[in-house]
Amino acid sequence: MGKPNAVTGYALKITIPYLLVSFLWIVFSDRFVEGIAVDKVALSTMQTYKGWFFITMSALLVFVISLRYLKELQQAGQILKQSQEVLSETQRVMATLYANLPGFAYRRQLDRDWHMQFVSDGCFDTVGYTPHELVNEVAAPYTDLILDGDRERIGDAIDTAVVDGSTYQVEYRVRHRDGSVRWVWEQGCGVYGERGALLALEGFITDISEKKQLQEQLQASARLEHIGQAASTIIHDLKNQMQVILGNVELLRLQPIPPKSSRHLDVIENQVEVMLSCSREMLDYARGENSLKFTPVDMRALLRLLVDTYGPEFAKHGIDLTLEFREESDVSVMFDLDHDRIARALINLIVNARDALKNGGEIALRAHVGRDKITIEIQDNGPGIPEEIQGRLFDAFVTHGKTGGTGLGLAIVRKIVESHGGSIGYQSALGAGTTFIVVLPRLGMAAPQRLQEVSESVPVAN
8 A cells, every 4th residue: 555645644644533532531521420329320421421522622622623624634735725726837838938949849769760749839940840740750759750871879979968968959851741851950958867877868959950040141242242252363363375276276277187077176266265254254253243145046056066076075084965856836946045055054064064974974965846835854773863962953162072162163053044044843752863954935035134133143252
């Protein structure tokens, strides 16, 4: 049997004194009455008076004792009521605090799977799942929301802090329910029992994606400023040397040369122009400039030139570059575009596809000309784009798999395409390759007006 509760305790405090007094009264009163009674009639009469006296005194005794302990019970009830009110108010304050936190509090088990024991309501805004779903792991354990590249790192950091008995602070990326990648900041510590045993981990997690984005923008702005200065110097230093090369190409053209050598000179001249164009493009991007020169461009000829130029070089590395060109009936393949900028964007996409094919492969360049637009696809059968950078692929300084990459290539490509009123996207699957999709409108005479509208919406980097 367990300990008696409060009500039983009070009942015993009343019953035991009553039994004791009753026992003593019966023993001593009977002896007293028998000693003074002269006959049986007197004894019966005195026994009756004794009974009434016992009842009266018992009632008085029960009243006095009950009054005392009922007052204590009433005081205990008031204290309990006050405690319940304090507890209720504390729970209300905590609920309000949890509801207004820019994140969520948690309590979790001591394991690498992050089995949650408690999660506050703020988790829905942070990761898109309700407390019920996270605690009961309806969708998946919380650890499955953490990107693979961060999971082991933060697990080691938390384990180290727990061993040291210190507070841990970590930043990592999680996959939101809507598919987006969010940056979160977490702080927590161990919860210990009476004998120092570690019972659980408690902490707080909040979304810092906007803070991270602002930091990246500030860093990108500073890097763009340095790149702009460097690009300006590079163009200034290379321009004279490139002009010397082009001048010698023109001198060679004045001499009788075989047609094959003439094509080689065309390649040299074209690549020099591409080099200068790359430098100017980087300089324009760093400065936020967006001046385009619209001319009629034969898209079939442009794409064929790219394949003829880069195909032989790619073939040396076991890469097959092919072109598939389709147009609807009675439509022109001529588009009002900036020839050099569009060529630069497509070259960048083709070269990126080549860089993804470490051990050879295939690059398919496909184009479909419609009445209002042209859709160009650059598809490779490489490893695909890593999940952790897919949401930021077109941001400045985001690169992967290139030891000498600047991270500006795709950012510049997007700027060129959007400056023409077009759009760019991609489809990628790990182990199955990537397809970039460029859509360019048939601008025609509306090109200058469209360019002005787009230019006004492009942020300028000082």
